[in-house]
Amino acid sequence: MTGKPAINIKIPISKETARGLRVGQYVLLNGIVLTARDKVHKYLFSKRPDAGAMPFSLEGGVIYHCGPIIRQSPEGARVIAAGPTTSARMQMYEPFIIEHYNVRGIMGKGGMSGAVANAMKESGCVYFHAIGGAGALLAQRIKKVSGVWLLEEFGPAEAMWAFEVEDFPAVVTIDSQGNSMHRQIEDLSRQRLEEILISG
Template identity: 40%
Template sequence: MKKVLTTPISDEAIKSLNVGDIVYLSGTLVTCRDEGHRRVIVEGIMPELPLEKMAIFHAGPIVKDVESGWEMVSIGPTTSMRMERYEKEFLAKTGVKLVIGKGGMGAKTAEGCQESIAVHAVFPGGCGVVAAEQVEKIEGKEWPEFGMPEAFWILKVKEFGPLIISIDTQGNNLFESNKIGFHEKKEIALEETAKAIVSMIAKS
């Protein structure tokens, strides 16, 4: 059965998620990249739209002006690690419950997810046009002075995803765990390769 989160997202819904879970989002989704995080944390300026219990997307959309307002052309994820230095404080200050992006995030964000009851999820890269089709409407825009990719776009989405939970409220970090596992396998492979080379030399 498809698991769908709907904004406003409750703490209970967020606590029920574990790393590796696949979920979808319906409701309000806001794009927020480097400049948006910097404005909130460094400048201390909050957007007009309350972000408590909402979801943000590390993304730089391509938007087209139309008679009725705007039309989403493509919206691919931005590398989330770029926001690592801000995310923990951003979660605490805004009350955001779901952060979506590309790739993993670090220990500081994992701490923030534990303390603020939030999760980070990964949207598949290279699927910007598919993601745009899941945007039902662009409901508004804030901070247009940042330009199209960095502006604060307010989107209405339906079953946006798939989203893979990479950091949960227990501080589990899928990408960091995988790094440890890959490193251990690499060390074993190197050791076995070295033994094989020594054996070959001894036989020659």
């Protein structure tokens, strides 16, 4: 990588750090991220387990929308590929989860709704857009699998995995000031579309 240095982010993330991040910044995450996709989101939303009932703390944490390929062996779980999945599927649950568990970062791909962006603005949380399709590279940036929850119930692609990551790359695309790169790009492309339809 050349030019402007990436911003290093340590997890857990403080509210101040989250509030200081802005749309368009390229970051490298370090610490523990917790995977959660459709089933874990539904579970957290409907059962609302308290901190004591969970093996990991979401406080200041980063939830990663990811259904990894995991290979189980006697030495433990090995991550084969672990890129982001489409975040929009989780958006009906996310405002509650962000506010209830004090989550500081949601990571996935494709961005999330205005309701989620509002919850992020309210509680000081950001959206990290990971590199979609880069499953092999991102698996390399996971240095250790430090635990798993709900594996029996939901299976390896849907369980909550605790991944210890090092220099995990992402771009901030929704910040806690109410800015969304997704909305900006959509507005720009609508304008361009109108020009292209007229001019060819």
